[in-house]
Amino acid sequence: MxxxxxxxxxxxxxxxxxxxxxxxxxxxxxxxxxxxxxxxxxxxxxxxxxxxxxxxxxxxxxxxxxxxxxxxxxxxxxxxxxxxxxxxxxxxxxxxxxxxxxxxxxxxxxxxxxxxxxxxxxxxxxxxxxxxxxxxxxxxxxxxxxxRHLQVIDKRQTGSVVDEKHVYGREEDKDKIVEFLVDNSRSSKDLSVYPIVAMGGMGKTTLAQLVYNDERVRRHFEIKIWVCVSEDFDVKRLIKAMIESASGNACDALDMDPLQKRLQKMLERKKFLIVLDDVWNEDQEQWEGLRNVVACGLNGSSIVVTTRLKKVALIMGTIPMHQLSVLSEDDCWSLFNQRAFGNESEERPNLAKIGKESVKKCKGIHWLQRL
Ligand SMILES: Nc1ncnc2c1ncn2[C@@H]1O[C@H](COP(=O)(O)OP(=O)(O)OP(=O)(O)O)[C@@H](O)[C@H]1O
Ligand SMILES: [Mg+2]
Known part of the structure; x- marks a missing residue:
C-alpha cells in the first residue's frame, strides 16, 4: 500500500x-x-x-x-x-x-x-x-x-540481448547516448561514466541494450562488456562477471589479485564499453574499488550505468544523469497492442478500447514491467 x-x-x-x-x-x-x-x-x-x-x-x-x-x-x-x-x-x-x-x-x-x-x-x-x-x-x-538477494538477482538478471523491433519510442534517447559515447573519445582522457536514471519498469535496461547493440557502438569499441549488478555489489563477483562477458568463457580464478590482473590484461590499451545494469550500491568506496581496476583502457572508454537511485548516479556519474521520461501515449499503445494482442487489436475492437483507456490512465509507466 x-x-x-x-x-x-x-x-x-x-x-x-x-x-x-x-x-x-x-x-x-x-x-x-x-x-x-x-x-x-x-x-x-x-x-x-x-x-x-x-x-x-x-x-x-x-x-x-x-x-x-x-x-x-x-x-x-x-x-x-x-x-x-x-x-x-x-x-x-x-x-x-x-x-x-x-x-x-x-x-x-x-x-x-x-x-x-x-x-x-x-x-x-x-x-x-x-x-x-x-x-x-x-x-x-x-x-x-x-x-533474499539470490532469489531477487535470479529474477532480475539481465543480459545484453534485445528484440529491437519490439522497442518503441526510445530513438532520441538512444541517439543521444550513442553520440556521446562515440564523440567522447575525442574530448575525454578519463574513463567516463554515463548514468541512466528512472523508476522501475521505465525501460532503463531496454535503453542500455539498444545502445549496447547499436551499430555505431559496435564499430567504435573494441571490447564490450555487460554486467547485471543488482543488489549485490561484490567487486570480486563483478570482476569475474566482466571477464566472462568479455571472453565468453567461464572464469574459474578465485582470488582477487589474479582476477584483477586478468581483467586489466583484457582492457589495457583497448577502447571498451562496460554496461553496469541495475546498480543499487551507494557506497562510494566500493565503487572506487571497482573503478580503479577498470580505469586502464584507452581514452574514450566508457561505462554506462542504469539505476533507479539518483544518489547512485551522483556517486558514479562523470556527466549529468540521463533521466528517462515516460513513453508517449502512442508508444505505450503500440507496446500494449503488441504485447496484449500481437498487433491484431482491430480484430477485438471492444478489448482494444479498454486497452486504450488503461494506457491513458496508467500514463505509460509501471505497467510496462507487468505486461
Ligand atoms: N520502449 C519500450 N518499448 C517496448 N518495451 C519496453 C520499452 N521499455 C521497456 N519495455 C519493456 O518493459 C519492461 C521493463 O523494462 P526495463 O526492464 O527496461 O525497465 P527498467 O527501467 O530497467 O526496470 P528496473 O528498474 O526494474 O530494472 C520490459 O519487459 C521491457 O521489455
Ligand atoms: Mg533494469
Missing part, C-alpha cells in the same frame, strides 16, 4: 519537475531533493511492508511515512493545479498576444505569495521526509533485502 502511494507520488513529482514547474516557481532544488529521498525510500518499501506484520517499530515507521506522504500529496496537488493554471494562462496569452502581461503576472503579489508558501511547506516536508528516510537505517531493511 505505502509502496503504491509513494510510487505514484514520485511519478507526480517527477512529472512536475519535467514540466519545469520547480524552476518557474523557484522550488526546483527542493523538488529534486524530495525526488531523491523518495526514490531511496521506495527501494526498501516492499521489504518494510512485508516485515511490518512482525515488527511493530516498522509499522510505526510506515505510519510516519504515510503522514508525511499525505502532506506532500496535498502540496503536489496544489502545485499541479497551479501548473495547469499557468499553462492555461500561457496558452491563452499566446493566442491573444499578451505575452508580456503573462510574463509579468508571474510577479504579481498573489503568485509571489503562492510561491513563497509552497517553498516553505516543501522545505518543511522535505526535512520531515529526510528524518523518516534516515530512520529507516535502524531497521536494516537493505540487509534483509540482501538476505
Amino acid at each position: 505505502a509502496e503504491a502511494v509513494v510510487t505514484v507520488m514520485l511519478e507526480n513529482l517527477n512529472s512536475l519537475i519535467q514540466k519545469k514547474f520547480g524552476l518557474i516557481c523557484g522550488v526546483n532544488k527542493e523538488m529534486e531533493k524530495l525526488s531523491s529521498i523518495l526514490s531511496t525510500i521506495c527501494a526498501v518499501l516492499g521489504d518494510a511492508e512485508e516485515r511490518q506484520l512482525r515488527d511493530r517499530a516498522i509499522k510505526i515507521w510506515l505510519q510516519k511515512l504515510k503522514d508525511v506522504a499525505d502532506e506532500l500529496n496535498d502540496i503536489l496537488d496544489e502545485c499541479s493545479m497551479e501548473a495547469s493554471l499557468l499553462e492555461y494562462k500561457r496558452q491563452s496569452s499566446r493566442s491573444t498576444q499578451k505575452v508580456r502581461a503573462s510574463f509579468f503576472s508571474c510577479f504579481n503579489p498573489k503568485n509571489t505569495l503562492f510561491r513563497f508558501r509552497i517553498a516553505k511547506r516543501m522545505e518543511d516536508v522535505s526535512d520531515r521526509l529526510d528524518a523518516v528516510a534516515n530512520e529507516r537505517m535502524k531497521f536494516h531493511l537493505r540487509e534483509v533485502v540482501q538476505g
Whole structure:
C-alpha cells in the first residue's frame, strides 16, 4: 500500500519537475531533493511492508511515512493545479498576444505569495521526509533485502540481448547516448561514466541494450562488456562477471589479485564499453574499488550505468544523469497492442478500447514491467 502511494507520488513529482514547474516557481532544488529521498525510500518499501506484520517499530515507521506522504500529496496537488493554471494562462496569452502581461503576472503579489508558501511547506516536508528516510537505517531493511538477494538477482538478471523491433519510442534517447559515447573519445582522457536514471519498469535496461547493440557502438569499441549488478555489489563477483562477458568463457580464478590482473590484461590499451545494469550500491568506496581496476583502457572508454537511485548516479556519474521520461501515449499503445494482442487489436475492437483507456490512465509507466 505505502509502496503504491509513494510510487505514484514520485511519478507526480517527477512529472512536475519535467514540466519545469520547480524552476518557474523557484522550488526546483527542493523538488529534486524530495525526488531523491523518495526514490531511496521506495527501494526498501516492499521489504518494510512485508516485515511490518512482525515488527511493530516498522509499522510505526510506515505510519510516519504515510503522514508525511499525505502532506506532500496535498502540496503536489496544489502545485499541479497551479501548473495547469499557468499553462492555461500561457496558452491563452499566446493566442491573444499578451505575452508580456503573462510574463509579468508571474510577479504579481498573489503568485509571489503562492510561491513563497509552497517553498516553505516543501522545505518543511522535505526535512520531515529526510528524518523518516534516515530512520529507516535502524531497521536494516537493505540487509534483509540482501538476505533474499539470490532469489531477487535470479529474477532480475539481465543480459545484453534485445528484440529491437519490439522497442518503441526510445530513438532520441538512444541517439543521444550513442553520440556521446562515440564523440567522447575525442574530448575525454578519463574513463567516463554515463548514468541512466528512472523508476522501475521505465525501460532503463531496454535503453542500455539498444545502445549496447547499436551499430555505431559496435564499430567504435573494441571490447564490450555487460554486467547485471543488482543488489549485490561484490567487486570480486563483478570482476569475474566482466571477464566472462568479455571472453565468453567461464572464469574459474578465485582470488582477487589474479582476477584483477586478468581483467586489466583484457582492457589495457583497448577502447571498451562496460554496461553496469541495475546498480543499487551507494557506497562510494566500493565503487572506487571497482573503478580503479577498470580505469586502464584507452581514452574514450566508457561505462554506462542504469539505476533507479539518483544518489547512485551522483556517486558514479562523470556527466549529468540521463533521466528517462515516460513513453508517449502512442508508444505505450503500440507496446500494449503488441504485447496484449500481437498487433491484431482491430480484430477485438471492444478489448482494444479498454486497452486504450488503461494506457491513458496508467500514463505509460509501471505497467510496462507487468505486461
Ligand atoms: N520502449 C519500450 N518499448 C517496448 N518495451 C519496453 C520499452 N521499455 C521497456 N519495455 C519493456 O518493459 C519492461 C521493463 O523494462 P526495463 O526492464 O527496461 O525497465 P527498467 O527501467 O530497467 O526496470 P528496473 O528498474 O526494474 O530494472 C520490459 O519487459 C521491457 O521489455
Ligand atoms: Mg533494469
